[in-house]
Amino acid sequence: MAVVTITKDNFQQTIEQGGIVLIDWWAPWCGPCRAFAPVYERVAEANPDVTFAKVDTDEEQELAGAFNIRSIPTLMIFRDKVLLFSQPGALPQNVLEEIVKKARELDMEKVRAEIAKQQAGAQSGQAGEQAPQPT
Numbered sequence: 001m002a003v004v005t006i007t008k009d010n011f012q013q014t015i016e017q018g019g020i021v022l023i024d025w026w027a028p029w030c031g032p033c034r035a036f037a038p039v040y041e042r043v044a045e046a047n048p049d050v051t052f053a054k055v056d057t058d059e060e061q062e063l064a065g066a067f068n069i070r071s072i073p074t075l076m077i078f079r080d081k082v083l084l085f086s087q088p089g090a091l092p093q094n095v096l097e098e099i100v101k102k103a104r105e106l107d108m109e110k111v112r113a114e115i116a117k118q119q120a121g122a123q124s125g126q127a128g129e130q131a132p133q134p135t
Helices: 011-016 031-046 061-066 093-105 108-128
Strands: 020-026 051-056 074-079 082-088
Touching (some): 031 051, 074 093, 082 093
Antiparallel strands (some): 020 074
16 A cells, blocks of 8 residues: 555544554654655564555644654554544654554554543542542
């Protein structure tokens, strides 16, 4: 599958299609981004069942800001609309292949259960942090 371009207009649609979506946040002037591009494309070609996408941070500054992209390249991986991985820096091909493999092998029911558990803990922690009311 070819690498697709993501903009603010199709970002949500791309993530909501489900499955595994890798996003390479990059810019044309970025040397490490240009060096990483052929690696990203080779792994995309080897994994046609996975959506590989790129976001040009110069063209999509609003989108990059919304995701707090401070360093490029940054790689994000979503699976079934859940952000699983976000890391700045170019990766060697074998590492990128291993990350795709691990994303594919994840039990998403367990991931969702862990997220729900963490959210419940955060909400109960917030309730416990409230100042006592005077009587």
